[in-house]
Amino acid sequence: MSIFTIVAGARPNFMKIAPIIHAFQEKQKAGVDVHFRLVHTGQHYDKKMSGDFFDQLNIPEPDANLGGGGGTQAEQTAAIMIAFEKELMENRPDLVIVVGDVTSTLACSIAAKKLQIDVAHVEGGIRSGDLSMPEEINRMVTDSITDHFFTTSEIANTNLRKAGVSEEKIHFVGNTMIDTLKAQMSNFKSPEGPVFESLKAGNYFVMTMHRPANVDQEHSLKAMIDAILEGTQGLPILFPVHPRTAKNLQNLGIQAPNLHMCEPLGYLEFNYLVKNAKGVITDSGGITEETSVMNIPCITLRDNTERAETIHLGTNELVGTDPKKLKPYLDKIMKGEWKQYQGIPLWDGKTAERIVDILLNSY
Template identity: 80%
Template structure:
């Protein structure tokens, strides 16, 4: 019996884990000797992540919630490591699977390796080169002790080879986020409310902003929002707001008729909006992947990205954090001169199946 422990800590992790859970279940139903425990580290907790979230992604409630949320980066890392070590000692697996680049990814891979348990990193090998981002530290440390990498792109494979990893450790499988996207697209649902009843397809923008470089400098934030409002020429901008950003915006008294700040939305609601938008303006990594596959123009307000394939083959443009760089891109988008999705290799909705088949091959 192959025993797996799957780790998720923050909301994007569950979108990456969900298809792996389904693929394991499928193998199990077909008679494979494989089992898993799903561990929620408790790193992020919000009401959108409780029952309805697991229901939306059609995954079972986690076998254990480690309750490792809150505190500084170091406190959170330590709390998760302590709780996860205990989990592993009570339920020792053959392999721990971590996904993405959150604090839980780093903490759980260290705890597993110290107990001499193999670690597989889903989305291993991606790099932004920006050491001011906690996620980059998490990726670098996790990858340095990982046994098997399940990668999303040839760029990630090249990064890992450069670090001296053997080809036998690098498994190019695609992107499980896209598995989730494709599986759920028929189920996307329009959010409820007057605002959402009024918006017309391809006649509004979706915006997300949460990185300190964009939201923690008042003048810059104000300038950025002004440039976005001006460049979108009065079209509605739907902005599901992170609580910290909301606080900063209120303090600045930012208020435009076309800018609609909303509560955070569920996965199915948010992606409904992205799919039908004229364009997306974001500083998030995952959204650039989803927008690209749905062929929706995407502007990324960051100076670097760990997802270069969304620029080379997707609909994403990296424009930096200077508000002055925004107008020509918005002008191009408004005129309909944006590039189209070219197709990213293996982003086909079957990534999780490839991952589980490879695990069975290695551990049987």
């Protein structure tokens, strides 16, 4: 029997693990002797940030919740490592599967390797080159001890080869986030409320901002919001607000009749808004993947990206954090002159099947 432990902790992880779980369940139905445990580290413990995803993405309740949320990054890392070590000693698997680049990814890969348990990193090899981002440190440390790298792009493969990773450890499989997107697209649903009900498809923007470079400096946050309000020419802007950002916006007294701030949304509701938007303005990496596949214009308010394929082949443009550079990009969206999705290799909805086949051939 093959035994695997799948780790999830923060909001983006759930979209990435859901298709892997479903692929394992299909193997079990077909009579394959495989067992998996789902461990939720508790890194995100807010209902909207994690609980909704179990329902919407049809993920079983976790076998364990480590309760590792809260505190500084170091405190959170330590809490998750201590709890996950105990979990592994009580339920030792053949391999631990970590996804993405959050604190849980780093903490659980270290705990596993110190117990001599193999680690597979789904989304291995992606790099922004920006060590001021905690996620970049998480990726680099995780990839330095990983046994199997499941990659989303040829760019990630190249990064791993340059780091000296041997070819047999690199598995170019595609993107499980896109598996979830394709599987769930027919289930997307409008959020409830008068603001959402009044929207016209293709006639509003969706915005997300959470990175410290954009939201922690009040002056630059105000300048960016002002530039966005000007460039979108009065069209509605839907802005699901991260709690930290909400506080900063409140301090600044930022408001406009077409700027609609709301609570974080569930996966199905948020992507309904994205799929029907005129464009998306974000500083998130994952959203640039989804907008590309849905062929929705995407502006990224960052100076670098770990997902360069979304620029080369997708609908994403890296604009930076200077509000003065925003207008020409918004003008292009308003005129309907944005580039089209070219297709990214293996982003076809079958990535999880490839991952599970490789794992079952190895363990």
